[in-house]
Amino acid sequence: MIAINKEYWNDIPLLHVVDQEKKEQALPTLTYIHGFTSAKEHNLPIAYLLAEKGYRVLLPDSMLHGDRETDLSHMEREFRFFDIVKQNLDDIEAIYQELVAKQLLEGNRFGLAGTSMGGITTAAALTQFSWVKTAGVMMGSPKITAYAEQLIGFMKAQHKELPISDDQLHLLIKELKDIDLSLQMEKLFGRPLFFWHGEEDAVVPFDHAYSFYEEAIEHYKNPENITFLKEIGRGHKVSRFAILEFVKWLEYQL
Numbered sequence: 001m002i003a004i005n006k007e008y009w010n011d012i013p014l015l016h017v018v019d020q021e022k023k024e025q026a027l028p029t030l031t032y033i034h035g036f037t038s039a040k041e042h043n044l045p046i047a048y049l050l051a052e053k054g055y056r057v058l059l060p061d062s063m064l065h066g067d068r069e070t071d072l073s074h075m076e077r078e079f080r081f082f083d084i085v086k087q088n089l090d091d092i093e094a095i096y097q098e099l100v101a102k103q104l105l106e107g108n109r110f111g112l113a114g115t116s117m118g119g120i121t122t123a124a125a126l127t128q129f130s131w132v133k134t135a136g137v138m139m140g141s142p143k144i145t146a147y148a149e150q151l152i153g154f155m156k157a158q159h160k161e162l163p164i165s166d167d168q169l170h171l172l173i174k175e176l177k178d179i180d181l182s183l184q185m186e187k188l189f190g191r192p193l194f195f196w197h198g199e200e201d202a203v204v205p206f207d208h209a210y211s212f213y214e215e216a217i218e219h220y221k222n223p224e225n226i227t228f229l230k231e232i233g234r235g236h237k238v239s240r241f242a243i244l245e246f247v248k249w250l251e252y253q254l
Helices: 040-052 074-078 081-101 117-125 144-158 166-179 206-219 240-253
Strands: 002-009 012-019 027-033 056-060 105-115 134-138 193-198 226-231
Touching: 002 040, 002 081, 012 040, 012 081, 027 040, 027 081, 027 117, 040 056, 040 240, 056 081, 074 081, 081 105, 081 117, 081 144, 081 166, 105 117, 105 240, 117 134, 117 144, 134 240, 144 166, 193 206, 193 240, 206 226, 226 240
Parallel strands: 027 056, 027 105, 105 134, 134 193, 193 226
Antiparallel strands: 002 012, 012 056
16 A cells, blocks of 8 residues: 655655555655645655655655745745755755665665756756766756846846845855756766656746757766657646656666
8 A cells, every 4th residue: 555654854844655565664765846836745646656666755845835834925935946946955965864864765776856946956956966866857947057047037027126136146146056967067977867848838948958958968878868858839837748757767767
């Protein structure tokens, strides 16, 4: 029986999805990060499909989301977008350390994936954590600096005044370069990497991921380790097709 357990790991609320009979065993594990304004429960379909195949799946709530939501307005939370991404990186490390401490991880079989903001987080994590064996980016951008510049431009057009100064914005861009995978291709280390993106995405640019893929594949001795699945006519919403294809791919790569 597949169990869904609500737990707190280092004060991080998460759903622990696993075959109940295997819960205390060391298993290949995927941590899946949700998108902006979403929450951990929204990724249960992918977690269930993987748990059926013998994986442990951990679905954490990001800062200011789900069980960690506060009374911030939508606009205030928008301006914290990159703070949330950076906190996600700390949370991922804490979750990994907890897995290892509890002896719940089989060998080095730790995978990371996410949707939109979670995909952006996943790409950023590859610059920081060599222990991420396999990664999946669902309609996310591996060009976090370029995405930030675009988002800031959009916010300036939407709001007369921003709650942060130009100096703070320049500092933010500088800091994001440290976690920008497109600026650190060498940190891919040939690791298995899956992309899915709808061609009509109006939120996270399709071209960010696709142009990255076209460049990144040149860095792979085994090009079959990097996959890009594009869906014609699809906007900013992960399809069932994308979920099923990612599950099949992960079964082979993790």
